[in-house]
Amino acid sequence: MISFFRPCDKLVILYSKNIKFLFYLDKCIKIPPIIFNKRLNLIRNIFLFILTICFLNAEPVNVNEAFKVSEKANPSGISFDIVIDKSVYLYEDELKVFLGSENITKILNLPESKKHKEYLIYDKNFTLFIPSNLILNNSTITLKFLGCAYDGYCYNPQNLKFNLSKTENGFKISKIKDKKVSNGNENYENKISSDIKNNNFFITIITFFGYGLLLALTPCVFPMIPILSSIIVSKCKNSKNNNKKAFLISFIYVFAMSLAYSIAGILATYFGSSVQGFLQIPWVIILFSLIFIVLAFSMFGFYELQLPASLQSKISKKSESKNGLIGVFIMGFLSALIVGPCVAAPLAGALVYIAQSGNLLLGGSALFIMSFGMGMPLLLIGLGANKFLPKPGYWMNEISKIFGFIMLFMAVWMLSRLISSNLSLLLYGVLGMFFGVSLFPVRKDSATFKKFKFGFSLVVIIYSVILIIGFASGSNSLTNPLNNTFKSQLKENLNFKKVSNLNELKEVVRGSKKPVLIDFWATWCVNCKELDNTLNLAEISEILSNFELIKVDITKNSKDDLELMKEFQIYGPPALIFFKNGKELQEYKVIGDIRKIELAKNLNKILNL
Template sequence: MIRNIFLFILMICFLNAEPVNVSEAFKINEKAHPSGISFDIAIDKSVYLYEDELKVFLGSENITKILNLPESKKHKEYLIYDKNFTLFIPTNLILNTSNEKIITLKFLGCAYDGYCYNPQNLKFNLSKTENGFKISKIKDKKVSNNNTNYENKISSDIKNNNFFITVITFFGYGLLLALTPCVFPMIPILSSIIVSKCKNSKNSNKKAFLISFIYVFAMSLAYSIAGILATYFGSSVQGFLQIPWVIILFSLIFIVLAFSMFGFYELQLPASLQSKISKKSESKNGLIGVFIMGFLSALIVGPCVAAPLAGALVYIAQSGNLVLGGSALFIMSFGMGMPLLLIGLGANRFLPKPGYWMNEISKIFGFIMLFMAVWMLSRLISSNLSLLLYGVLGIFFGVSLFPVKKDSAVFKKFKFGFSLVVIIYSVILIFGFASGSNSLTNPLNNTFKNQLKENLNFKKVSNLNELKEVVRGSKKPVLIDFWATWCVNCKELDDALNSAEISEILSNFELIKVDVTKNSKDDLELMKEFQIYGPPALIFFKNGKELQKYKVIGDIKKIALAKNLNEILNL
């Protein structure tokens, strides 16, 4: 079974064809002559340059229009250069200014197959000598720490620190991620597994911890393998597992588990097979299923891309060191699973003893499984319809909590009060659905309805070429939002973007939305271009240049986002 899972993951990964490297696509050879400076530009046969994006600056002065440029040709609606040519700057033009000069050559090119390169900005130092001029290319300065985004800093930490420090650091990152939505969905799953596996066990606490450890180990292994494969093959494994039929299948699994908890049937292996397994190793019975559940839960239930994860993936992509990068991913995931291990350690405190309580707790976990099924389906259906499903399910849950004769007097009051609250809130959710609301926390406020379409005017692009065109033609700063329907954090980011204070600032930006829900070839190419391994992510451009410092991977607070947006406007 496990082998088949790995084969499935490998099968769905594919390797995108690499475009010609920019240094090979456009070869620039600068030369100094007594009569002036020349730039021999060799253009690969698979690419071309945009005529209106070719600019030459002498100091701060744009001298492009006074140079002798080659004849361009029309490609679609644009004029381009696709043949080798030479730019020549005569001596008399250079002598009109001071002896020390900076020549800047700017251009933008694309491949005929649709791939577009980042805008190029090459600088050359020009100085006067006794026999004419001397020209030398100015090497790109390394970006300082102040100008790098968080995931690149983390990638640098892996590269510069020794193995032990890296492991400790990423374990700490994992502990921080334990406080994010990455882990929360797995808590009820693990809890229900512990309840079902330990209800008749004499050493329930030891077995509960063993179950938790195997679950967390499998979860860590899944994150590590998926991360390495995603980087190595240039695709998002987790994204592939968010396709609709997989989500529906997993939702059905939760429903099947829920009805098992309700006592309608009991899920178990055939008696003959159970007997064989028990004879070989009683302690291992059922643990393979826990491992598989932990592995799949990490990939399907808890999709999470945050800066530490992205940092490790960036490092693997840039260095090719799968061992160190994979180890960092595994240790980080293990740190992320610490709350789950704590559940196993304290299992004896919440596990019900045989009898009436066992049935009550099993029933509660059954409803938790049903809520998990709705939560999974919410990635495919509208937020408004999700309110209806939560509301209807909540009413049934509330009714099931009504006190019975076996309850003590005190607990009868508690159960009645709690069930009443659940039913009232569920009714409010249904009213919220009827009024068109999309908010689970504020269902009676329908101002969230169609918020994205009404408040913010996002342009949708479907491939890298379209994105390059929009960025190239924009006179405003550009915000690119990578988004997917199955991405839980994306919905939280949408709320932040649509808040009054943020949406007002965004009126000064060109807004682009990239929907990577389907993980198509174009989606993967877009994510690969910006080294993004899953949504949510925000990319910023200004004057045609990407602002790496302000790149956002994962969640971001409104205050920090507002600060970044204002800084970009003032650049």
């Protein structure tokens, strides 16, 4: 039941289940009926929205509260009391008891199950008893079960182990605690996935917003800054309220970006594939590069991009404020998927949680809020737009020209996923030469600004020449283009074995006498190229000489690629998986940003295991 107040109620209570709002009105409030009804409707809708969110995101009970297991030993045998919360149930066919390696479930006296949908379940407390005649020697008892909540949430499979030993008075039983390996770069995505499960909705949302703020400082967001800036410049040329419109554009762009990350993440876990991977196929990248080139020449003033006059008039009649904002939304949505595909530990953690629990609502909300946190720098650009947006006149032309070149650099950056890093240096160098020349001072510039422009253009031209020299010498590094001209700290490429399917990978792992490093890689993955440089550093490659190196190229997102990604719960590159003695070392698995120092430490730890 929900009640709402009238204008002259003294005491007002709004409640629903366990949520209660209390208002005390000291005086009667006289509000004209029309205004009151509008405000009442607004207040009612806001409260209904808040309550709906609260109820939709009600957290299921913790797994330890949902299924309480207590063990007892006596001369006649071992008993397990299993207390099941009223909101959850256990699947009958998933309840298994092992004595050592032998499954003894069928010979035990199990409680009567009941039918729920098409499954048989237990939803009442019961006791499992193992008689002493089954227990011959000291052994281990393993209790396995799987349960779900009635509201649809399913828990991870539970695997409880107990040590059992005979004593003079009967038996002694003790629970075996899970052993966790602690290392400098623990499997963050699993830790984060666990955080979502164990925290309530609002703590999870706040935590993921914080993760998003941290990701805002990574290359995930940087490519979007020039795109959004150029959109703001073009949309606010003739606007009187530049600041308000710029912020609105930024907000819509970030909202679309967040929505894209959420949808892509949910679909990736639901279908077991990377949506971003599908959008990294060559023709999509080439098309987007062409769009940047078209936008660039528009900024140079060769033409003006606008809708036909007839469509413009129709749109303006409906709402002037909406004109062009749909395009901003589409650009933000596509930019997130195509320009900035980025998989980091927080993102991977949310994806692991969604995949394991099936809770799309909480996982999707975490993804959305994290993405919104990532977009905070973009919102700041909108807030400060009034300070950096040029006024009409000569300055406007100069700024538009700069953004035009930024769009061209973005086009080359997109194409660098399809061409060699060496050829990318040539394109950057040639484009940089034209950019530097275009910055030379002109008569209209003030004396101070002439000096600044001359100095800046000189720096751009010199660095562009260095890039071209780097191309000629065979370099691949944009930040260190002369690494092939002088003595480099990079060694020759490491000897990676390439595998194309899961069976082939398993064979290589089984046959290896060394620890195995598996590198998930794609041509469109910018962070993968950074990882390549890290792996080829002298101090890292020296350690890697003791490993069997395997590279898995998931560029095509083929059926075999998807099978490999699903096997290791990877939703995008880069990712490093480690094996030793045929067993996966999950605690050393790394996804996303891989730092040199932590990587070196972990490689040494794996060798010493």
